[in-house]
């Protein structure tokens with residue numbers, strides 16, 4: 281059963297917005313842009329071979345135990361975050377449980393999640409793998425038999441970017457569907473090595489503390505509908521006004537109206553700065569360095585408010601007075 285997923289259209293902005301494909305008839309693999317998270321907190325994009333099309337569906341996947349680690353709300357009146365794990369054997373379940381908890385603790389300490397955490401349900405799907413660990417860890421060429429096929433170097437397809445940790449998204453979503461509802465799926469890999477990737481299934485290294493920031497950034501996309509505020513890889517933007525609230529092509533920043541000149545929680549005041557949404561020129565961001573540009577930072581006030589608006593749109597009891 282799939283309940284309506286109101287927020288999904290805003291999802292996977294980065295994975296889809298910069299989609300690229302080789303010409304028809306070519307034998308070269310199709311390519312796509314993937315969001316890459318660097319260890320110094322900066323964020324970039326890598327042009328990466330796409331995963332081959334799935335030839336089967338995985339409805340026959342083994343049933344997995346689902347446990348709720350936070351929240352007790354009707355999924356129709358909550359934001360449902362679902363964790364799936366890869367490379368955790370039955371003996372590794374305690375590690376997985378600790379990894380999920382640490383990621384949720386980190387996420388729920390950051391505003392606006394801290395103020396709204398009572399409106400989240402957090403589910404943990406206990407996906408059991410045959411072997412511990414993920415592919416190409418610690419070095420390229422080491423392969424593990426795991427449930428979700430997770431691996432560095434984007435499952436071995438990418439020649440340039442080791443920290444790009446990719447997962448079989450079809451399998452990850454099938455397992456996530458065993459939870460009552462999934463508004464965002466996060467796949468954790470059983471590894472200490474830094475890595476992650478954006479997309480309809482965000483990934484992060486389960487036992488790497490820094491990797492938890494990836495999930496926070498991804499929820500900026502999936503909940504807030506926020507654009508990336510970094511300016512890689514393109515030069516000059518010539519398109520129409522972007523729909524996302526946190527970027528604009530207008531150098532006056534008029535889109536941000538009464539926010540202009542006011543302090544923002546990530547530092548400084550709201551004022552248009554050139555360089556945003558993959559372009560160095562022609563697009564502006566509201567602050568120098570929010571988490572939509574660099575991991576470890578705060579959301580700026582525009583980003584926070586967009587997410588709060590999305591919570592209110594998604595969660596009826598936030599706007600409907602309680603019956604007394």
Ligand SMILES: [Zn+2]
Nearest residue numbers: 294315478508
């Ligand atoms: Zn992003």
